[in-house]
Amino acid sequence: xxxxxxxxxxxxxxxxxxxxxxxxxxxxxxxxxxxxxxxxxxxxxxxxxxxxxxxxxxxxxxxxxxxxxxxxxxxxxxxxxxxxxxxxxxxxxxxxxxxxxxxxxxxxxxxxxxxxxxxxxxxxxxxxxxxxxxxxxxxxxxxxxxxxxxxxxxxxxxxxxxxxxxxxxxxxxxxxxxxxxxxxxxxxxxxxxxxxxxxxxxxxxxxxxxxxxxxxxxxxxxxxxxxxxxxxxxxxxxxxxxxxxxxxxxxxxxxxxxxxxxxxxxxxxxxxxxxxxxxxxxxxxxxxxxxxxxxxxxxxxxxxxxxxxxxxxxxxxxxxxx
Amino acid sequence: xxxxxxxxxxxxxxxxxxxxxxxxxxxxxxxxxxxxxxxxxxxxxxxxxxxxxxxxxxxxxxxxxxxxxxxxxxxxxxxxxxxxxxxxxxxxxxxxxxxxxxxxxxxxxxxxxxxxxxxxxxxxxxxxxxxxxxxxxxxxxxxxxxxxxxxxxxxxxxxxxxxxxxxxxxxxxxxxxxxxxxxxxxxxxxxxxxxxxxxxxxxxxxxxxxxxxxxxxxxxxxxxxxxxxxxxxxxxxxxxxxxxxxxxxxxxxxxxxxxxxxxxxxxxxxxxxxxxxxxxxxxxxxxxxxxxxxxxxxxxxxxxxxxxxxxxxxxxxxxxxxxxxxxx
Numbered sequence: 087x088x089x090x091x092x093x094x095x096x097x098x099x100x101x102x103x104x105x106x107x108x109x110x111x112x113x114x115x116x117x118x119x120x121x122x123x124x125x126x127x128x129x130x131x132x133x134x135x136x137x138x139x140x141x142x143x144x145x146x147x148x149x150x151x152x153x154x155x156x157x158x159x160x161x162x163x164x165x166x167x168x169x170x171x172x173x174x175x176x177x178x179x180x181x182x183x184x185x186x187x188x189x190x191x192x193x194x195x196x197x198x199x200x201x202x203x204x205x206x207x208x209x210x211x212x213x214x215x216x217x218x219x220x221x222x223x224x225x226x227x228x229x230x231x232x233x234x235x236x237x238x239x240x241x242x243x244x245x246x247x248x249x250x251x252x253x254x255x256x257x258x259x260x261x262x263x264x265x266x267x268x269x270x271x272x273x274x275x276x277x278x279x280x281x282x283x284x285x286x287x288x289x290x291x292x293x294x295x296x297x298x299x300x301x302x303x304x305x306x307x308x309x310x311x312x313x314x315x316x317x318x319x320x321x322x323x324x325x326x327x328x329x330x331x332x333x334x335x336x337x338x339x340x341x342x343x344x345x346x347x348x349x350x351x352x353x354x355x356x357x358x359x360x361x362x363x364x365x366x367x368x369x370x371x372x373x374x375x376x377x378x379x380x381x382x383x384x385x386x387x388x389x390x391x392x393x394x395x396x397x398x399x400x401x402x403x404x405x406x407x408x
Numbered sequence: 409x410x411x412x413x414x415x416x417x418x419x420x421x422x423x424x425x426x427x428x429x430x431x432x433x434x435x436x437x438x439x440x441x442x443x444x445x446x447x448x449x450x451x452x453x454x455x456x457x458x459x460x461x462x463x464x465x466x467x468x469x470x471x472x473x474x475x476x477x478x479x480x481x482x483x484x485x486x487x488x489x490x491x492x493x494x495x496x497x498x499x500x501x502x503x504x505x506x507x508x509x510x511x512x513x514x515x516x517x518x519x520x521x522x523x524x525x526x527x528x529x530x531x532x533x534x535x536x537x538x539x540x541x542x543x544x545x546x547x548x549x550x551x552x553x554x555x556x557x558x559x560x561x562x563x564x565x566x567x568x569x570x571x572x573x574x575x576x577x578x579x580x581x582x583x584x585x586x587x588x589x590x591x592x593x594x595x596x597x598x599x600x601x602x603x604x605x606x607x608x609x610x611x612x613x614x615x616x617x618x619x620x621x622x623x624x625x626x627x628x629x630x631x632x633x634x635x636x637x638x639x640x641x642x643x644x645x646x647x648x649x650x651x652x653x654x655x656x657x658x659x660x661x662x663x664x665x666x667x668x669x670x671x672x673x674x675x676x677x678x679x680x681x682x683x684x685x686x687x688x689x690x691x692x693x694x695x696x697x698x699x700x701x702x703x704x705x706x707x708x709x710x711x712x713x714x715x716x717x718x719x720x721x722x723x724x725x726x727x728x729x730x731x732x733x734x735x736x
Contacts, residue, residue, distance in 0.1 A: 148530070195716070195720075199719070199720060199723050200723070201719050201720075201723060202673050204474070204530075204673070205663070205667060205673065205715070205719055206716070206719075208659075208660070208663055208715065209712045209713075209715040209716040209719070210712065210716070211712070212660060212708050212709065212711050212712030212715065213709055213712035213713060213716070214712075215708055215709075215712075216705070216706060216707070216708035216709025216710070216711070216712055217709055219705035219706075219708060219709075220703065220705045220706045220709055222705075223703075223705055224705065325653070326653075328534075329534060329537075329538055329654075332531065332534055336531060342527070342528050342530065342531055343528070372546060374542050374545045374546045375542065375546065377538050377539075377541065377542035377545075378538065378539050378542035378543060378546070380535075380538055381534075381535040381536065381537070381538035381539035381542065382535070382539065384531060384534065384535040384538075385521065385532070385535045385536075388525055388527045388531060388532070388535075389525060392525050392526065392527065
């Protein structure tokens with residue numbers, strides 16, 4: 087039990103359960119099938135985006151271009167199908183390839199020049215977004231194959247949409263990567279301490295490029311899922327991803343300096359943010375409050391993490407005195 | 409042998425100056441109207457704002473941090489100014505003082521939270537960006553203040569020096585000199601740099617690093633608010649969306665100018681005039697790209713490429729200077 091209490095996701099899980107019960111007591115509409123459906127859709131889209139940022143946070147960097155990659159892939163994916171009447175599978179593959187290449191560019195330049203990933207991804211953010219606007223001239227693509235539309239709209243049973251399948255698979259894969267594979271452990275080691283990870287023989291080139299490539303792939307998947315959801319490919323897909331992409335991992339206890347991320351807690355962070363946004367809508371609170379709230383949530387999460395670290399430090403100090 | 413080359417030539421301000429001159433030559437020969445009175449006036453209005461935004465970011469980069477809330481803060485302060493002048497009828501001079509104080513206060517919040525929690529300012533200002541912008545939109549109900557006093561809006565469209573230069577540019581250049589003086593010759597300025605360069609050493613030599621970092625954030629808020637007022641004067645109205653959603657339109661120029669100017673992201677080094685030259689270069693390229701007619705949608709793409717090229721060049725320059733100094 088005490089082991090459970092120490093997990094990052096445990097406290098979040100309790101907050102989620104009690105919060106949902108409280109909201110549904112006040113507003114039974116909260117657990118109506120339609121509301122659950124909307125909730126699951128928003129959770130599944132943000133889940134992929136949050137994971138895309140989380141893996142970069144794990145190595146102690148940040149990726150500002152997540153949204154720009156998502157947007158570029160989204161319009162390429164729809165553009166290939168509409169303008170070049172390509173079938174779905176090759177369009178998806180090319181979309182993934184673009185995400186991979188974008189991620190590779192980020193990782194390669196960052197690790198080879200040693201310039202902070204913040205500046206590199208700020209530059210590539212503008213490059214990818216500029217390509218997106220240059221190609222589309224800010225016009226959306228409307229012609230989407232029926233199968234894609236179906237995938238974005240249909241429900242498996244009850245309120246559960248098809249769209250949740252891919253994010254759930256990704257979350258499971260990410261958990262395995264971070265907790266059960268040497269690559270994931272190496273990433274955390276690298277994020278924790280670059281020098282000592284290099285001293286024990288971890289190739290920083292490999293780790294940074296892998297992390298950015300995975301981030302690019304996830305951003306690409308996120309972009310294509312949004313296309314399925316919206317039923318069209320607009321150039322502004324991804325514009326609003328930056329804040330939530332950091333919010334969920336940070337609420338989930340990730341340390342921005344790197345070396346500590348928790349996949350389950352990040353997923354719970356996504357759900358928490360979605361539930362709160364949804365609740366604010368149900369209670370008919372001004373949508374701009376959602377934004378303020380998200381800001382305060384990040385600050386609160388940061389305070390809580392700091393406090394826990396502080397307590398842990400004190401505890402270890404007591405032990406060392408004995 | 410190296411002594412024959414003046415030190416100035418080795419700095420990247422010199423490289424920037426050359427680039428600025430090269431671009432001016434290219435654009436004046438290849439496009440019509442680049443050197444026209446109208447274009448130079450328009451450029452001076454834009455460059456004034458870019459310099460101010462760049463300086464506002466520079467003083468936070470000095471601490472090794474960032475200020476993502478820059479745009480949101482500047483717009484919030486400007487909207488506050490619009491409210492003071494239009495709804496409250498407060499005189500212009502007092503309004504400007506209030507706005508600058510308000511901006512400094514918002515900057516203080518950023519600094520205080522950053523210092524007290526020990527969290528990187530990236531995440532703190534990401535949160536406050538959203539909070540400031542959200543509150544501003546809620547309080548103004550996304551409505552603009554358009555009935556500002558004429559004396560104020562006239563100042564924004566004033567033309568000086570044979571109608572070539574906007575007074576806004578003079579404010580920015582003056583600010584550069586003041587900042588240069590502060591960082592170069594005053595006690596507090598040296599302390600700010602020391603705190604940014606090596607916090608531990610500064611702390612040991614009796615400088616309160618926390619307080620210095622808070623001062624930097626306040627200064628950033630002050631300059632962002634000043635940029636907000638200048639933008640309001642230029643447009644002639646205070647509009648919630650004048651820096652884009654969450655103030656994001658300010659973010660690229662804010663980073664471009666100091667980074668091009670040679671400010672180290674790890675902190676501890678400021679280049680006031682480098683930032684000014686960086687802002688001039690960005691504005692020139694932006695303006696030139698429009699005149700060359702690359703299409704407004706590709707401008708962003710080229711700006712990204714230029715930022716990337718600039719940081720890579722800077723890295724190469726560092727590499728060669730280090731190699732040279734080892735050889736000599």
